[in-house]
Amino acid sequence: MSTKPRVILIVNPNTNTSTTAMMRDLATLELRGSGLEVVGITALHGPKMLIDPENLEASVVHVQDVVRSYLAGPDGSNVSAIIVAAIGDPGRQELSEEVSVPVVGIGEAAILAASQDGRSFGMATSTPLLAPSLEKLVQVHDRAAHFCGVKLTASGPLALAANPQEQFLELRNAVVESVATGAQAVIIAGGPLSETARRLSAENVAVIIEPIPSACRLALKRLGTDLLATR
Template sequence: MSHTVLLINPNTSRPTTDMMVALAQACFQSLQRSDIQVRGLSAPQGPGMLTTQEELEQAAAMAEHPLVLAQVRNADGVIIGAFGDPGLQPLSQSVSIPVIGIGQAAMQQAVQAGSPFGIATTTPQLEQSILNQVRRYGWIEQFSGLRLTPTAPLDLAQAPERQYQELADSVAACIELDGARAVIIGGGPLAQSAQALQNKLAVPVINPIVAACELMAQRLPPT
């Protein structure tokens, strides 16, 4: 018998969903949890990338979409694959299975890895939302600051090498200028860049997809 984890991508980009599912499945394999199988679900409607507060709020409403609820009922756990954790609270309250937001999991892991922690990301219009999120989860005293890439997020999404370099510069600023002892890459679609940056810098670089999978593995008993 195996567990099914539903990874919800709150945007409509199927390639992003596929990338996050592949990364999550590989993470469970590395944890020797072959009993956990990952199924992906893209938002049935909405933006292809969450870059504004309005889009984040729109994505949060997806937690109540009938298509989403139908798939959640057939899962043993749910991962919300956007850093702002849209819909996490209402979905958690409506089901009895583990529901984990990647932002929530990443911050928890970062504090354990070494505080203060910083966040590097690509979405300047979500800056206040991210700061509110850190405060809401109770980590503001352990937070060293947020660093943003200079290029527009949709442009970076089309240029993986440039995205990697700008995120690397932002991570370096978190460490060298803000004193971070762990840095989160703030975004599900940024997971590949986060993977590439791991083990290349002086402090832990937290991949939020991996952090969520590791937390899920703790919450689902082996079969």
Template sequence: MDPNSDRLARILLINPNSLEATTAMMVAIAKSVAATGFDIVGATATRAPSMIVSAEALEAAAPEVEEIARAHQASSDGIIVAAFGDPGLAGIRAAIRLPAVGIGESSMLEAAEGGRRFGVATTTPLLKAKIDALPDTLGLRSCYTGTRFAEGDPSELMRDPARLRAALAGAVEVCIAQDGAEAVIIGGGPLGEAARELQPMFTVPVIAPIPSAVRRIVRLVTA
């Protein structure tokens, strides 16, 4: 894309979860950090659960994410996959000639800048193996200190923002105190608001994945 063009660059944010309210929240966060000249448009999966909490659901979401990307490719300049396991991202890159990023890979790349050791705090223990595999894919295994999980059922925590924030704060503390993390990612698109609220509470960087992905896709689209 020509960075001097008057047309806004259109970034498609795909929510692999099927909850429209989550898409609206993530788009609002993305717009708040997007560079001038960029517009963020959301698209929501319809065949996935309202919140993906298992490896099986994550894998099942990939085909629909790819379908959404193909359906919108003509009107988009870049794509963000807004679930932490980046479902469908590899397929999008194989099939579509547009810059595409995932919030999982983007946040890990940002967290590991300068060789910084990083951990992940999140709510979904059934996704542990998927999260643990991502640093290997990105060549960041030596920086990764592991993932810690908030205490409580993921769906119940999402219904109580104060409890969610407190539970994630506990997981962040463990990442720092026990694992030696020098930065902690809040691992999940639906956790976007909690991630921003947690950032001022810690002296180490708390990485919010949606802003990480926005910054990365802006760089790729304007390159």
């Protein structure tokens, strides 16, 4: 019997290892006291940032490949749950049909968290080409009746990735616009936007839904595990 800790595997469909490390660290913070270790893995092929539907769809197989490789390795048997850490949830459904552990998408988790108790919600993001994919994801989870739409930053994702302060300011504006349309909660829609999501949450400009923490909580729920009261 293995004495290694149980693992939540967080898979980054982007090929940017810095983004993987950032999301792993946020998940580790969220899961502190749970007895679970977070391991981050990165897709081996594809772009460093998913910014259009074509790359989002192409990343499905890359997510499957890197997860299969990890599960087949020496630590694969310790995996208790898998988090797909791109807001469009590429490969979540496919993986859930081939593995025996819970598979959670950060988009799925954020939508369910944002809309709980019938709350109206919106999304703020820097990727305009993915807006239709995000709207479709809301429909997949049957939350369209609560959805106030996607609000976009003025600048594109690559420019904002290189300028974290401008990313923060422009996403803050998008959040304010979302609230003005009736959103009671706003999802910061993008795994690479996770640090900015945390900053916005701390500002209390609105009820901010952070996808990585939301996915951690949903994974624990599906595992039947509660966080210890360490906060």
